[in-house]
Amino acid sequence: MPVYSVSHVENVRICVIMVGLPARGKSLIAQKIVRYLLWLSIKAKCFNVGSYRRQLAGDTAITAEFFNPDNRDGWSVRVEAVNRATEDMMRWFAEENGVVGIIDATNLTKQRRSDLLKLCRENLIEPIFLESWCDDQDLILQNIADVKTTSPDYVDVDPAVATDDFLSRISQYERNYQTLNVADDEDLTFIKLVNVGSQIIVNRIESYLESRIVYYVMNLHIKPRSIWLLRHGESEYNLTGQIGGDSNLSERGWRYAKKLPEIVLKSLGEEHEHTNLTVWTSTLKRTQQTASFLPYQKKLEWKALDELDAGECDGMTYEEIEQQFPEDFKARDDNKYEYRYRGGESYRDIVIRLEPIIMELERQENILIITHQAVLRCLYAYFMNVPQEESPWMSIPLHTLIKLEPRAYLTLVSRIKADIPAVSTYKEKGTSQLGELASEVSNSRDLILNSLQASV
Ligand code: ATP
Ligand code: F6P
Secondary structure, eight states: OOOOOHHHHHTOOEEEEEEOOTTSSHHHHHHHHHHHHHHTTOOEEEEEHHHHHHHHHTTOOOOGGGGOTTOHHHHHHHHHHHHHHHHHHHHHHHHHOOSEEEEESOOOSHHHHHHHHHHHHHTTOEEEEEEEEOOOHHHHHHHIIIIITTSGGGTTOOHHHHHHHHHHHHHHHHTTOOOOOTTTOTTSOEEEEETTTTEEEEEOOOSHHHHHHHHHHHHOOOOOOOEEEEEOOOBHHHHHTBOSSOOOBOHHHHHHHHHHHHHHHHHHOTTSOTTSOEEEEOSSHHHHHHHTTOOOSOEEEOGGGSOOOOGGGTTOBHHHHHHHOHHHHHHHHHOTTTOOOTTSOOHHHHHHHHHHHHHHHHHOSSEEEEEOHHHHHHHHHHHHTOOTTTGGGOOOOTTEEEEEEEETTEEEEEEEEOSSOOOOOOBOTTOSOBOOOTTOOOSOOSEEEOSSOOOO
């Protein structure tokens, strides 16, 4: 039976209208919402008005004066930019069956917001306003240093000059900023984050999908942290090429488990305390045995982290599946994300059961997760924005620790391979034989990958 996402059930279309002064994290929040929804198979897209403004204004160097509300040329370019972004969004809703569109702009005036509201209502789209309000000057300066001085608006501009100009740009915007508030905007659906969620005001949330978005945004934080993702040590089933089950670690798997504290310690770097880390495992023996030598107090078991349920194929090898269920074997290769084992699960099913894990991961700080091949692929796909058709085919070898360090618009990825051999459990498309991909990056440190688009 196909699994329908909530958007199909409710038949809703939502426009999230970002609100806030520059350097308040609007673009980052917008892109995280898009990444989260796409991961859940809900069609979402962000329309960044800054990119439209840059296209319209050409290569002209833009200074703070451009954003002066009395600068008529600047004003008309800005109005045109937001119009083009909303036109594209409406076309996307109509022609591509979009479900959640995000207008990423400052949208600071009541007039601008009421124009957008009218447009949404005329097109039967639910509007949600999402404001990020922040008066923490140190954080704002940090945000400017992190993402604004390197933006396309300041190519070849000295960072100190860019910072001053950006602060003047903010002052221009402040001149006509009208923040959302319950007294004036009681009829609007909105969420207002005050100083990165130290206070959150939520008003008139109606549909289920709106409430999912709101709940997700409420859980976001920007404290520096790391997430470690690893598979259990080599298991007895891995040695025989059997899938699923609840077998014990192999002798090499136990060696890996004993070595793990040292590997994790090395990966922590000097800045972290060993105690400041929580370990999550599945309920299966092989992940718990792998965690058993780790010296951390906080260890949590999650059923949601259990391996893909292979149903009737549990305990079989891929060769046996190919012989006994050739049609299923082919169907899985043809569409691995959607294929559901007889009496078992698909990758899509895993993503759905992982949603609470993602929510909790967003709330938490340093977490080390010991789980399984398919589950780890789904978690990695969320953090690194890997498309659904690719994620079930990613190579995630045994005895390899993956450390993710989320930054604004970037996630630093390091893979640390233990010097303890393990079999490969990787099955390429079109074969039942196991073997790692030739292109596998096995021991790369400090590989930097983009997980979100910097379109600031
Ligand atoms: P602009 O209007 O110039 O596009 P923006 O509001 O979209 O600015 P971003 O480019 O998203 O700002 O800023 C990213 C920075 O904001 C990151 O350094 C991130 O850590 C920080 N940030 C994320 N969430 C928040 C928040 N709720 N409040 C303040 N800063 C935040
Ligand atoms: O082989 C190890 C294993 O964790 C199995 O238990 C599971 O069925 C399989 O990997 C998932 O990987 P794939 O989706 O590539 O078959």
